[in-house]
Amino acid sequence: MMQRPAWWMLIPAALGLLVFVVVPFVCSFGMSFTDLALGSPHPVRWVGFQQYQRLAADPSVARALTNNLIFAVVITPLQTALALFLACVLNRPGWRLGGFYRSLFFAPVVFPMSLVAVIWRYLYAPGASGAFNQVLNALSLGHWQPRDFLHDPQLALPSLMLLSIWQGVGLQMVLLLAGLQQIPADLYEAAALDGSSPLLRFRFVTLPMLRNTLIFTALMTTILAFRVFDQVQILTHGGPAGATTTLMFELVRSAFERLQMGRACALTVVFVIIVVVLTGVQRFLLRQKSL
Amino acid sequence: MRTLLLATFLTGCAHQAGPPGLQIWAHEGRESERQVLTAQVERFQHEHSGPPLHLTFLPEGNYNSQVQAAALAQKLPDVLEFDGPLLYRYVWQGCLQPLETQLKQSTLDNLLPSIQKQGSFRGHLYSLGAFDSGLGLYGRKSLIRQAGARLPKSPDEAWTAAEFTQLLENLAREDTDGQVLDLKLNYQGEWFTYAFSPALASAGTDLSHLESPAASQVLNTIQGWNEQGRVDANVDDAAFLTGRVALSWVGHWEYPRYASRWGDDLCLLPLPNFGHGTRSGQGSWNWAVTTACQPSGRAVEFLEFLLQDEQVLEMSDANGAVPATRSAIARSKLYGANGPLRLFSNQLLQGWTAPRPRTPAYPLMTSVFQQTMQDVLHGAPVDQVLGQAAAEIRQDDLDNQGYR
Amino acid sequence: MRDGLVAALACVYLLPIATLFGGSLAQDGLGNYGSVLQRIDFLTLLCNSLVISGFTVGIGTLINSMAGYALARTTFPGRQAALAVVLLCMVIPFEAVAVPLFYAVSREGLRDTLSMQILPFVANGFSIYMFYTFYLDFPRELEEAARLDGAGPWQIYSRVALPNSKPALATNAVITLLSSWSAYLWPLLVTAGPQARPLSLAIATFLATPPLHWGQIFAFGVLMVTPVLLLFLRLQRHFQPNALTSGIK
Numbered sequence: 001m002m003q004r005p006a007w008w009m010l011i012p013a014a015l016g017l018l019v020f021v022v023v024p025f026v027c028s029f030g031m032s033f034t035d036l037a038l039g040s041p042h043p044v045r046w047v048g049f050q051q052y053q054r055l056a057a058d059p060s061v062a063r064a065l066t067n068n069l070i071f072a073v074v075i076t077p078l079q080t081a082l083a084l085f086l087a088c089v090l091n092r093p094g095w096r097l098g099g100f101y102r103s104l105f106f107a108p109v110v111f112p113m114s115l116v117a118v119i120w121r122y123l124y125a126p127g128a129s130g131a132f133n134q135v136l137n138a139l140s141l142g143h144w145q146p147r148d149f150l151h152d153p154q155l156a157l158p159s160l161m162l163l164s165i166w167q168g169v170g171l172q173m174v175l176l177l178a179g180l181q182q183i184p185a186d187l188y189e190a191a192a193l194d195g196s197s198p199l200l201r202f203r204f205v206t207l208p209m210l211r212n213t214l215i216f217t218a219l220m221t222t223i224l225a226f227r228v229f230d231q232v233q234i235l236t237h238g239g240p241a242g243a244t245t246t247l248m249f250e251l252v253r254s255a256f257e258r259l260q261m262g263r264a265c266a267l268t269v270v271f272v273i274i275v276v277v278l279t280g281v282q283r284f285l286l287r288q289k290s291l
Numbered sequence: 292m293r294t295l296l297l298a299t300f301l302t303g304c305a306h307q308a309g310p311p312g313l314q315i316w317a318h319e320g321r322e323s324e325r326q327v328l329t330a331q332v333e334r335f336q337h338e339h340s341g342p343p344l345h346l347t348f349l350p351e352g353n354y355n356s357q358v359q360a361a362a363l364a365q366k367l368p369d370v371l372e373f374d375g376p377l378l379y380r381y382v383w384q385g386c387l388q389p390l391e392t393q394l395k396q397s398t399l400d401n402l403l404p405s406i407q408k409q410g411s412f413r414g415h416l417y418s419l420g421a422f423d424s425g426l427g428l429y430g431r432k433s434l435i436r437q438a439g440a441r442l443p444k445s446p447d448e449a450w451t452a453a454e455f456t457q458l459l460e461n462l463a464r465e466d467t468d469g470q471v472l473d474l475k476l477n478y479q480g481e482w483f484t485y486a487f488s489p490a491l492a493s494a495g496t497d498l499s500h501l502e503s504p505a506a507s508q509v510l511n512t513i514q515g516w517n518e519q520g521r522v523d524a525n526v527d528d529a530a531f532l533t534g535r536v537a538l539s540w541v542g543h544w545e546y547p548r549y550a551s552r553w554g555d556d557l558c559l560l561p562l563p564n565f566g567h568g569t570r571s572g573q574g575s576w577n578w579a580v581t582t583a584c585q586p587s588g589r590a591v592e593f594l595e596f597l598l599q600d601e602q603v604l605e606m607s608d609a610n611g612a613v614p615a616t617r618s619a620i621a622r623s624k625l626y627g628a629n630g631p632l633r634l635f636s637n638q639l640l641q642g643w644t645a646p647r648p649r650t651p652a653y654p655l656m657t658s659v660f661q662q663t664m665q666d667v668l669h670g671a672p673v674d675q676v677l678g679q680a681a682a683e684i685r686q687d688d689l690d691n692q693g694y695r
Numbered sequence: 696m697r698d699g700l701v702a703a704l705a706c707v708y709l710l711p712i713a714t715l716f717g718g719s720l721a722q723d724g725l726g727n728y729g730s731v732l733q734r735i736d737f738l739t740l741l742c743n744s745l746v747i748s749g750f751t752v753g754i755g756t757l758i759n760s761m762a763g764y765a766l767a768r769t770t771f772p773g774r775q776a777a778l779a780v781v782l783l784c785m786v787i788p789f790e791a792v793a794v795p796l797f798y799a800v801s802r803e804g805l806r807d808t809l810s811m812q813i814l815p816f817v818a819n820g821f822s823i824y825m826f827y828t829f830y831l832d833f834p835r836e837l838e839e840a841a842r843l844d845g846a847g848p849w850q851i852y853s854r855v856a857l858p859n860s861k862p863a864l865a866t867n868a869v870i871t872l873l874s875s876w877s878a879y880l881w882p883l884l885v886t887a888g889p890q891a892r893p894l895s896l897a898i899a900t901f902l903a904t905p906p907l908h909w910g911q912i913f914a915f916g917v918l919m920v921t922p923v924l925l926l927f928l929r930l931q932r933h934f935q936p937n938a939l940t941s942g943i944k
Contacts, residue, residue: 006765006848010777013762016818021784024792024799031795035690039359039384042692089701103928104705107712110923112877114898115916119711122718122909125526131714148524151669166711171870178862182832216828220821227788230879237479238662240669241676248790252880255794257658258687268791275786319900322734349887350900357887363801477907528907 025272032265039259051266060238061267064245065274067157071164071246072225072278079165080218083172088206090173091180102177106170113167113230120163121235124149150236156244160231168224172217179213180206219279226275247271312343313589314368316358318576319348323609331605335596341589362386369584370593374481375409375420375574376647376657382412383651383694387579389415393591398598401616405573405639409646418577421597422612425543425635426486426572426644428560431553434537438462442558446634446643449561449569452512459521462537470523472516473530473539476668483664484647484657486540487513489572492645494565498656499648501663501681509565510663510673517668542572543611543635550631559634561643571635573644575612613639651694655687715920718913727914734911735897736889737918744893745922747812748875752868755817760864762818763826764852767833781827784820790880797884807891812882816875822867829863830856865930876923894919 035047055061086105090098108116123131126148137144149159183206191201207214229248232238238245238253247267255264317328325348332346347368349357355377361367367386381387390410391399399407399416403423410418435442438461443449450458462471475482484498490513491497494505516522523530531539532552539545540562549557561569578597580590596602603619606612613626613635620626626636638644648656663680667673688694719727731737766778796815805811833856841855857864879895886892898919901912 006769006852007771009761009765009849009852012758013818013823014777016758016814017780017784017820020796020815020818021787021792021820022780024795025787027795028791037691039362039380040691041384086701086704089697101701101705104708104712106927107924108708109873110920110927111715111916112879112895112898112919114877114879114895115715115919116711118898118902118912119715119718119916122526123711123714126524127526130526131710135710148669153670166708171873174869175866178866181862212828212832216825223786227790229790237665239665241666241671248788252790253658258655260687260690261794264794268788272783272787272791276783279782279786347888350896360797360801360806360884361887363798366804479902527909 025268028265028268030265031261032269034262036261036265037259038255038261047262051263052270054263055266055270060242060245061247061250063242064247064250067244068226068228068246070157071161071228072222075161075165075168075225076218076221079169079172079221080214082165083169083176083217084210084214086169086173087176087180088202091177102174105173108167109170109174111167114234116163116167117231117234120159120231121150124159124235126151151240153240153243156236156240160228160235160244163231164225164228168221172221175217176210176213179210183209215283219282222278222282223275226271226278247274312345313370313584313593315344315346315370315372315593316361316368317346317348317372318354319350320576321610324606327606327609331597331602334602335593339589339592339596344593367581367583369581369587370590371579371581372576373418373579375418375577376649376653378410378418378577378579379412379649379653380651381579382417386581387417388582388584388587389417390419390580390591390594391416393587394595398595401598401618403613403615403617403620403639404642405644405646406577406615409574409649410577410579412649418579419594419598419615420575420577421603421606421615422575422610423573423615423639424485424575425613425632425638426489426541426562427634427638428562429531429539429541429545429549430558430560431534431537432556432558434462434465435558437465438537443560446561446569446571446638446641449564452509452563452565455563456512456516459516459519459538463519463521466537468535469520470530470535471537472522473525473536473541474522474668475525475528475539475541476522477525477528480661481657483661485542485572485574487664488647488660489562489570489645490565493562493567493570495567497645497648498660499650499684501660501677501684505566506677507674510667510677512565514667514670514673518670522668543613543632546611546625546632559632561634561638569643570645571638571643573639573646652684652687652691656684659683715913715916718909719917720910721913722908722910727908727910728918730908730911731901731915731918735900735915737894737897739889740892740894740897741922743809743891744876744895746809747878747893748872750813751816751875752871754813755819755822755871756864756867758817759819759822759867760826760857760860761852762823763828764830764856766823766827767830768838778827781820781823785824786820793880793884800885806885807887808885809891811885812878812891812893815881816871816878819871822871825867825870826860826863829860833860869927869930872923872926 032051033046033048034044035050036044086101090102092098111119125131125133126146127133128137128146130146132149133144133146137146147155149155187205187209188201191205196204227248228246229252232244232246232249233252236244238249248271251264251267251271254260254267315332319325329346332344336344355373358367358371358373362384371387373381378387394416402419405423406419407416410416410420432442435458438458440450440454440458440461459471463469475486488498490509491506494509496503496505496509500506523536530536531545532548539549562571563569578594580587580594584590598616600616600619600622603614603616604623607614607619607623607626611625613632614620614623617640620636620640621628623636624630625632627633630636647653650656659680663676666676721727723730762781766774766781800806800811837855837859838851841851846854877895878893882893882896886896898912898915901908901915
């Protein structure tokens with residue numbers, strides 16, 4: 001263990017984080033106790049906890065929070081499982097198809113979310129001629145009623161979740177793949193020599209060695225589930241009737257559409273607190289070990 | 292017209308010295324619009340020698356955010372273009388100077404009454420546009436006649452809401468999927484306020500009184516059309532073009548496409564009358580002079596130049612919008628006395644249009660109302676949604692101390 | 696059977712991608728691309744995006760991996776606190792700091808620059824944490840060997856750890872590149888003219904004025920993702936099993 005600190009290596013990054021993340025966040029925190037409205041000629045007033053009280057009483061905010069939770073609870077395990085499956089399948093050195101598949105599954109990650117949203121808007125077109133409706137109709141052998149996915153109160157959120165998973169699996173898959181490739185081959189050889197089956201090898205070699213990477217990717221997915229914004233903004237604008245609103249969407253809308261900066265800053269603080277608590281809980285439950 | 296996503300957060304509209312001359316900002320619209328404006332600036336410089344003009348185009352999508360950012364950085368231009376209803380907030384923040392004392396009386400009198408109304412606030416005229424917009428119902432004459440309805444020839448002959456609903460039913464009988472009306476549901480943002488707030492005005496109410504029975508009635512009616520399956524989702528933006536629907540509720544910009552497809556079968560009709568006479572929409576990009584522009588003589592000269600008939604008509608040809616002055620309208624092929632789009636100009640001239648709310652609270656109001664319309668068009672309970680919207684607007688008004 | 700499942704998934708995955716590429720040829724065929732190139736100053740926007748993303752990735756990868764390494768390897772009082780701060784920064788979304796940052800940048804007259812689109816994103820909590828995780832699992836034998844040879848911390852890092860971190864470096868580069876390439880909100884707030892504007896904002900031009908021309912929209916999408924796709928395909932080799940695992944024996 002290095003005792004003599006290489007701690008100075010922390011400095012450039014620390015400086016960057018301080019100036020561009022910590023200080024602005026502290027400003028946001030301060031502004032959350034005011035009634036700052038962007039561009040207003042009235043002087044800014046200190047209002048204490050008023051913004052927070054309003055947030056607590058606001059049904060849209062409650063709805064947004066619920067939606068974010070649903071996102072996180074559904075997407076994290078689904079996406080992680082899918083990514084793990086794909087990573088394991090693709091971890092065959094020298095498999096030519098593997099390279100192709102890896103590129104294919106990673107490709108969506110390369111697409112900016114704004115573009116993904118536009119493509120899926122086209123795919124989710126309502127009416128019998130929409131791509132999704134056609135596919136589902138074919139799969140159900142003609143029993144499918146065409147639906148307006150993005151405007152159906154029940155289907156809107158799942159529709160957004162589907163495209164988020166489509167876009168996100170590739171990244172997780174690649175990270176897990178990198179983790180898998182760190183596992184020394186001789187561990188597997190030793191296990192095989194002991195006569196264990198692939199499933200046992202998976203449980204006792206792969207999973208433990210992947211533990212840290214798995215935790216990291218699961219954590220990342222959870223945090224991202226709380227940051228969902230682009231697809232809501234572009235596809236549903238929080239509708240129908242708040243079915244797809246998220247915390248970030250409420251925040252951006254408050255700040256830039258409705259110019260209520262004090263409220264937006266309060267939302268920021270609430271958001272950060274929630275995610276800190278959640279990740280704290282997650283980390284506690286899945287304690288990360290260093291070698 | 293796109294997104295009032297970011298409205299002003301100007302905190303001080305002072306002007307930082309740029310290169311000498313007049314700084315002008317305009318939105319980057321269609322190619323033809325840009326070319327015309329660039330040519331007009333050059334022409335002005337040629338005809339009126341003096342300090343040079345510097346024209347900058349900013350992309351339309353985030354145009355308003357640019358204006359706010361510039362104001363924050365105290366770098367607003369001398370002459371500014373913006374989407375009409377944002378005027379009042381800019382004025383409230385002290386960024387713009389009054390123009391009515393600086394313009395010639397003849398210019399003022401020549402302006403469309405709608406433009407005067409839109410550009411005036413708290414007793415002064417702050418902005419004016421070289422063009423206005425037109426909103427109405429495009430229809431297929433053959434299909435409407437077949438459905439047994441009369442064809443309104445002028446705004447006072449508009450169908451009543453009840454007649455209109457009945458017409459939709461009649462049309463649906465002959466239609467394969469029962470969807471006969473295009474409300475441009477595929478559009479985003481400001482469209483919903485622009486297109487449907489006139490219906491509120493037609494019922495005698497407005498965005499400040501969303502809890503009135505009139506507002507509830509209007510929205511229930513519109514929701515009814517959708518629930519009955521009469522409205523096409525228009526994902527490909529071609530419902531009317533491909534003949535899937537018989538009616539299209541949209542503005543002047545669709546005329547070229549529709550006319551070239553349907554020729555003589557195309558007719559332009561006023562929007563339905565919800566009780567107090569038909570009302571249509573108005574408002575488009577406007578020009579104003581910022582307070583930082585001192586002396587403002589040349590800037591005002593430039594605006595006067597833009598309002599000359601030749602310039603107005605050239606711009607109208609480029610973007611298809613309604614010319615802003617009476618004299619130009621008279622000479623316009625599309626909007627003149629016998630032009631195919633004279634309904635639009637008549638609506639604007641004769642006062643059949645309602646401006647969007649002239650208040651600094653507009654960005655919030657429109658954000659709230661867009662949400663309301665979207666929700667209503669997808670089945671949400673009307674009264675509940677209206678109640679929420681009204682509450683938000685009230686709260687915002689309180690928070691800003693009545694926007695005094 | 697596993698392979699069958701993967702193949703089925705691949706088909707599902709292909710659908711939107713095929714829509715994008717196929718759709719770019721709809722209506723006007725290759726003419727869509729011509730129209731797109733006419734409507735926006737593609738080369739300038741592309742160069743801006745390349746410069747911004749290039750520097751963000753380059754500088755960012757370096758300083759974030761340094762920080763991650765230091766956190767993983769060094770004990771110093773406050774290490775846990777530093778880790779907590781890093782985690783906190785991971786959690787704070789950019790949207791939360793966008794407005795105060797925007798105020799500051801505007802007031803200083805630093806709008807419309809490339810540097811202001813690079814600097815705020817160079818230090819990144821996610822990246823630091825990722826490198827931290829990676830270096831935690833990094834076998835120490837090589838570093839021990841170097842230390843016994845008398846190398847100082849920086850040398851150990853730059854000569855031993857860094858060269859053998861290719862999977863993590865490549866992954867981090869890709870993640871950073873992607874988020875930088877598709878950055879939308881920040882460039883929107885801080886750029887005005889096309890001099891400093893990146894490619895990602897141009898999609899607004901096509902979505903703004905109706906009628907929507909899907910052919911052009913998809914053509915633009917293709918033009919926008921292709922450079923990054925190609926770059927990633929080139930970086931692929933770094934995801935192969937590396938010499939590290941065999942070097943331990």
